[in-house]
Amino acid sequence: MTAPVSAIDEARAFFAAHPHIDAIDMIFTNMCGVPRGKRLRQHEVLAVYESGRFLPISVTFADITGRDVEETGLLWETGDADCHCWPVPGTLVPTPWGGPNAAQFLASFHELDGRAHDLDPRMVLQGVIDKLTAIGLTPVVAVELEFYLLEAKHGRDGLPRIARSRGVARRDIQVYGLAELDDQRPFLDTLYAGADAQGIPLESAISEYAAGQFELTLRHKPDAMRACDDALMYKRLVKASANQHELEATFMAKPFADSAGNGMHLHVSMLDESGKNAFASDDPEGAPILKQAIAGMKALLADSFAIFAPNANSYRRFKANSYAPVAPTWGVNNRTVSFRVPAGSPASRHVEHRACGADANPYLAVAALLAAMHHGITGKLDPGPAVTGNGYEAPADPSAEAMPSNWFSAVDRFAASALMKEYLGERFVDIYSIVKRQEQDRYFGEVPALDYEWYLRPA
Known part of the structure; x- marks a missing residue:
């Protein structure tokens, strides 16, 4: 070659x-x-x-x-x-x-x-893209990543500290706050300049639902692989830009127990062979093919959860009323569900996958998501009725598998999934599962400080 x-x-x-x-x-x-x-x-x-x-x-x-x-x-x-x-x-x-x-x-x-x-995540993703191409569809993907800005030096207790705003330690949320963007203007200016230098399509910035948390938008592309390349390069750029301002950036899923977690929201539509959005429809729920794709996302969420939530810390993010989903639900213009069809013009109709953490591998997360969409479209699956109102209070859907509640059950489910092996490759699924099980052994082989606080005296 x-x-x-x-x-x-x-x-x-x-x-x-x-x-x-x-x-x-x-x-x-x-x-x-x-x-x-x-x-x-x-x-x-x-x-x-x-x-x-x-x-x-x-x-x-x-x-x-x-x-x-x-x-x-x-x-x-x-x-x-x-x-x-x-x-x-x-x-x-x-x-x-x-x-x-x-x-x-x-x-x-x-x-x-x-x-x-077959163990390269880019090649795993390419295999799924090829399956969609074979049925005349081209995925259009945008990756949104949330992150925290932290002080470069940890506190006296050894724990990370949220970046100060104008020299003041803050704990208030101030979602969509403009002052918070002003406070981090030097960092953001460096970040945008770096993105322009690297050709990363970086757009709007917001202060997210926690002190020190931010989200910037990467423009969607009709090239799923390049969208993931952009996301990978962007994460590195964010960390490097923070370091230049004596800060640290983290994409850890749940760095603070009492604050919002970091998600990786994946926005996807499909172009048909004529180059038009196959999901477009005057119906706010989208065209029938969009509902089929969402049905596939519901059907394979449990099987692919070890990709979307790959680490022990990932599972701390999933709590009710936290803007992180807790069930395989879908809805229109509704941020309490896993799969949201955003408001917008008929031509812009797409789905936002909200279950994935910012700690996930973007290539594998998009591969698992597109695999689920292919599964739903080719099988002409039905997602059931959309959730209206508070998705955290929606009754459990008996036709959908619940999201795994912990790292062990997620990896076990992934390792046993025939559909994951079909889409991502049998050897990849086997090796990924072995790696995660080894991480589990190493992680739980350590004795954390909380063990001494809870068990040293009573035991």
């Missing part, structure tokens, strides 16, 4: 325009969603664009802490063999936070014979 001529030309043109850049990060994203990679010199990057780069297979399934997962049977048994990595076209961009000589590009994994690697 050799890189497309256009990709090589892209790299040559980039360095012709930026001859001083000589510290370039090659970034890949494994199944846990953590950007990892190498820092290369300019001549090395040109070589990667021409002939790829070899990296060990173990990095594709390293756990959230970066440790090997021997239980996969793919580490010592394979000699930790190499895979072949290739640059993702269109992702070679400057990294302003790294100084005038810094840049980055994304990479994807392939087998040595050139086949797409």
Whole structure:
């Protein structure tokens, strides 16, 4: 396999325009969603664009802490063999936070014979996109991510502290507050400048439903893969921009018990073969195909929950009256449900998936969501009536599986799902489940401070 001529030309043109850049990060994203990679010199990057780069297979399934997962049977048994990595076209961009000589590009994994690697999240997503393409549909995707800004230094108790506003520690919510945006204007200006430099389609900003919490909008694209590339690059940019202002940004699902969690809201519509929105309708509930897609989302929510809520902390986010959903419900112009059809013109009709946490891998989250939509559309499923009013008080739908209430049940359900294996790949589902079970063992192998507070004396 050799890189497309256009990709090589892209790299040559980039360095012709930026001859001083000589510290370039090659970034890949494994199944846990953590950007990892190498820092290369300019001549090395040109070589990667021409002939790829070899990296060990173990990095594709390293756990959230970066440790090997021997239980996969793919580490010592394979000699930790190499895979072949290739640059993702269109992702070679400057990294302003790294100084005038810094840049980055994304990479994807392939087998040595050139086949797409089945453990690479980008390739998992591509497989689902191909299924939709085969039935004449092109997904249009936008990724919305919530995050907290924190003080760079933790408190005396060792815990993170919400970023101060004009030197004052705040705990009030002030949702959609303009003063809160003004207080973080230097950070936001840096963030927007970085997004423009990297071609990330960053739009409006709001102060969210907690002190120090923000959400910025990434413009939707009729290219689900590129929308996820944008989200991955955006998360890195947010963290780097915060660091430049002696702050820390976190996409952790539930950093504070008494404050709102961080969600990753996924907005999706479908273009038909004529390029028109297949979900468009004068009916606020959308065209019949949109209802079928929502039915698929309901049907596969439990099976795919280990993707949408991948970590132990993820499950702290799901509480009633928190703007995080607690059941597989859908509705129109209703933020108390899992799947919302937003208000808007008939041509803009789409669905917002609200169950996913900001800690999820965007490639895998979108892959699982699109798989569910394909399942509903091809099976012509019925979502049942839309929820009106308070979705947190809606009676349980006997036709829908409840959302898993904890990390263990979610991973068990995912591991056993024939449909997840069909859509995401059998080996991927098996390896992802092994990695998460190993994380569970490691996580619960630690003794937290609360154990001593609750059990040291009584026991």
